[in-house]
Amino acid sequence: MTERSASSSVAARLLSNPSGAIGVSLLLLVVLLAAFASVIFPDDPFEMVGMPFERPFSGDYLLGTDMLGRDIAAGIAYGARISLLVGVVATLVIVVVGTVVGSLAGYYGGWVDTVAMRITEFFQTIPTFIGAIVIVAVLGPTLPNIIGAIAVVSWAPLARLVRAEVRSVKSREFVEACVSLGMTDLRILLVQILPNVLTTIVVAGSLMVATAILFEAGLSFLGLGDPNTMTWGYMIGAGRSAIRTAWWMVTIPGIAVLLTVLAINLVGDALNEALNPRGKR
Numbered sequence: 001m002t003e004r005s006a007s008s009s010v011a012a013r014l015l016s017n018p019s020g021a022i023g024v025s026l027l028l029l030v031v032l033l034a035a036f037a038s039v040i041f042p043d044d045p046f047e048m049v050g051m052p053f054e055r056p057f058s059g060d061y062l063l064g065t066d067m068l069g070r071d072i073a074a075g076i077a078y079g080a081r082i083s084l085l086v087g088v089v090a091t092l093v094i095v096v097v098g099t100v101v102g103s104l105a106g107y108y109g110g111w112v113d114t115v116a117m118r119i120t121e122f123f124q125t126i127p128t129f130i131g132a133i134v135i136v137a138v139l140g141p142t143l144p145n146i147i148g149a150i151a152v153v154s155w156a157p158l159a160r161l162v163r164a165e166v167r168s169v170k171s172r173e174f175v176e177a178c179v180s181l182g183m184t185d186l187r188i189l190l191v192q193i194l195p196n197v198l199t200t201i202v203v204a205g206s207l208m209v210a211t212a213i214l215f216e217a218g219l220s221f222l223g224l225g226d227p228n229t230m231t232w233g234y235m236i237g238a239g240r241s242a243i244r245t246a247w248w249m250v251t252i253p254g255i256a257v258l259l260t261v262l263a264i265n266l267v268g269d270a271l272n273e274a275l276n277p278r279g280k281r
Helices: 003-016 018-035 072-108 110-124 128-139 143-170 173-180 185-221 232-242 248-275
Strands: none
Touching: 003 018, 003 248, 018 072, 018 248, 072 110, 072 143, 072 185, 072 232, 072 248, 110 143, 128 143, 128 185, 143 185, 173 185, 185 232, 185 248, 232 248
């Protein structure tokens, strides 16, 4: 089976799964909303465009306005950009760090494994969300610092997972044959071992995107988000003081977070089944 046909087969299995189809559809809507936010809403999301506390579906603004007269719908659209950016970039950093550390520890073993796992265990003892709060509070609430904080507290579980998978693949006959043929360690890792671990990394990474989005929303809710960017967490935090009289200020951004995280989890679960059909059976 060629690489293109294999990819088509995985995509077909993913979309044939009802959960996967729903997740892909929801995620596609979020991506399109983020991509065309500046086209749909040309005004700055922080700009006061209407009267305060306009209810949804009752005036000129589809989802109403907040206490300062800012358009809730515009905030949702621009917030999607930040959520997806943080989720994808933080996950890429987590995957790179976790894969490198786990691969070296699993392949070489010995003192390399011992040192790598002791460092990994240290990071696993840090409460993830509290650790992210401390890092952002110390370094400052900027978008790069938020992404870095999420990556720092989240890479360790993936490193242990990759280590276990690499150790399992390393013991197989085709890897031993490559060693006997004189292939370098780097080539064995990149060409022989990591392609057999890629499925695990892809599935774990897809689920980490949802976790990173929740982390960013939580930090923004606590006032540790970038003050120059409109985010869903910021909108929820800003509206919590008026939740009894203006429920839409909290509910609508909360639903946006819920649907996005749900979509990513559905895609991750369906992707796991698509890449491992034997495991499902």
